[in-house]
Amino acid sequence: MKLINVDSLSGGEVLAQDIVCEDGTMLLKRSTRLRQAFKDKLLERNIYKVFVTDNAVDPEKPNPIISKETRNLICEELKKQFILVKDKIAVDPEVMNEIASILLDQIPESQAAYDIKDIHVNDMCTYEHSISVAVLSALVSRKLNLPPDLVHQVTIGALLHDVGKIIIPNDILNKPSKLSNPEYEIIKTHTTLGYQMIKEHTGLNPISKLIVLCHHEREDGSGYPLNKSDDLHIAAKVVAACDILDALITDRPYRAAMPLNQALLILRGEKIARDVRKSIEDLLEFHPIDSIVLLNTGDIATVESNHSNNLRCPKVRTIYNLKDNQYVSKKIDLSKSTDICITKKLDLNETLNKIIKSQPLVF
Numbered sequence: 179m180k181l182i183n184v185d186s187l188s189g190g191e192v193l194a195q196d197i198v199c200e201d202g203t204m205l206l207k208r209s210t211r212l213r214q215a216f217k218d219k220l221l222e223r224n225i226y227k228v229f230v231t232d233n234a235v236d237p238e239k240p241n242p243i244i245s246k247e248t249r250n251l252i253c254e255e256l257k258k259q260f261i262l263v264k265d266k267i268a269v270d271p272e273v274m275n276e277i278a279s280i281l282l283d284q285i286p287e288s289q290a291a292y293d294i295k296d297i298h299v300n301d302m303c304t305y306e307h308s309i310s311v312a313v314l315s316a317l318v319s320r321k322l323n324l325p326p327d328l329v330h331q332v333t334i335g336a337l338l339h340d341v342g343k344i345i346i347p348n349d350i351l352n353k354p355s356k357l358s359n360p361e362y363e364i365i366k367t368h369t370t371l372g373y374q375m376i377k378e379h380t381g382l383n384p385i386s387k388l389i390v391l392c393h394h395e396r397e398d399g400s401g402y403p404l405n406k407s408d409d410l411h412i413a414a415k416v417v418a419a420c421d422i423l424d425a426l427i428t429d430r431p432y433r434a435a436m437p438l439n440q441a442l443l444i445l446r447g448e449k450i451a452r453d454v455r456k457s458i459e460d461l462l463e464f465h466p467i468d469s470i471v472l473l474n475t476g477d478i479a480t481v482e483s484n485h486s487n488n489l490r491c492p493k494v495r496t497i498y499n500l501k502d503n504q505y506v507s508k509k510i511d512l513s514k515s516t517d518i519c520i521t522k523k524l525d526l527n528e529t530l531n532k533i534i535k536s537q538p539l540v541f
């Protein structure tokens with residue numbers, strides 16, 4: 179049995195359990211063979227995921243969005259482009275467009291949620307980091323409904339965002355201990371150095387150049403190099419957030435990679451755009467402690483703790499069952515349950531409304 183997004187149903191899958199609506203009515207019975215036409219029916223009823231039978235898929239194994247072969251190919255091409263920049267030769271816009279198109283073609287448009295292990299490769303190499311940031315930025319841009327042209331430019335900008343590091347000395351970039359203040363100041367110059375090196379490249383779009391310059395800016399002006407707090411372009415905001423997250427979950431010479439749930443909590447403390455952060459959390463199905471969720475059992479529950487590498491299955495405590503119209507306090511570790519899952523995030527108003535509506539009217 180596996181849990182899949184309704185969005186990605188291709189038809190023919192067999193339901194592994196009954197689908198019961200929030201009001202307790204049976205929508206589809208176990209063993210039903212799903213048809214494309216059921217998709218809308220499910221989505222209309224706020225059912226975003228279903229369990230289907232499948233013995234062949236191992237959920238623990240990565241299922242990379244970008245195949246290893248494509249990733250290696252892009253890595254090699256990107257390396258060549260960085261060297262061109264270092265040699266004061268313009269990047270090849272056709273190659274950059276081609277790389278971005280290959281990436282975007284491999285990223286499914288319809289899937290609502292992703293596992294980080296399918297996006298990110300834990301590798302300190304600048305090129306691997308750039309590819310992971312580009313994939314995540316493309317996903318976030320699509321989640322934010324940015325126009326396709328802009329998503330393409332964001333992807334190119336994300337691929338090139340750290341191009342300035344090509345002229346930062348390796349002994350500073352790979353220093354195995356904490357950087358001194360002067361060394362940190364040198365690292366910070368990679369934004370302006372990168373921008374200066376590519377700003378005259380006529381084939382490169384202005385948004386991608388802006389990303390190279392502004393991917394370390396923050397919403398409150400605490401970033402660099404411009405300390406810009408207003409009018410920061412959405413493209414730079416997206417790459418800034420994805421860059422922080424990818425850096426946190428990657429091993430560094432001076433520290434080990436952080437578990438994803440911790441990294442996402444740190445991201446919450448960063449001065450980044452709220453809508454961008456929310457898109458990242460939705461994509462990765464992060465339900466922070468105390469958030470309220472609806473389970474496929476009809477239970478409204480609060481999240482009590484997260485598993486570091488299985489964000490979609492936190493430990494929860496139920497509050498109220500909409501099917502039985504009663505308050506129930508029960509602890510469930512969703513990672514240990516094969517048939518209970520989160521179907522929806524709820525906010526406080528939505529939660530109260532659902533509970534109030536489920537109560538019989540007394541006159």
Ligand SMILES: [Fe+2]
Binds near residue numbers: 421
């Ligand atoms: Fe950077």
Ligand SMILES: [Fe+2]
Binds near residue numbers: 307311339340421
């Ligand atoms: Fe970076």
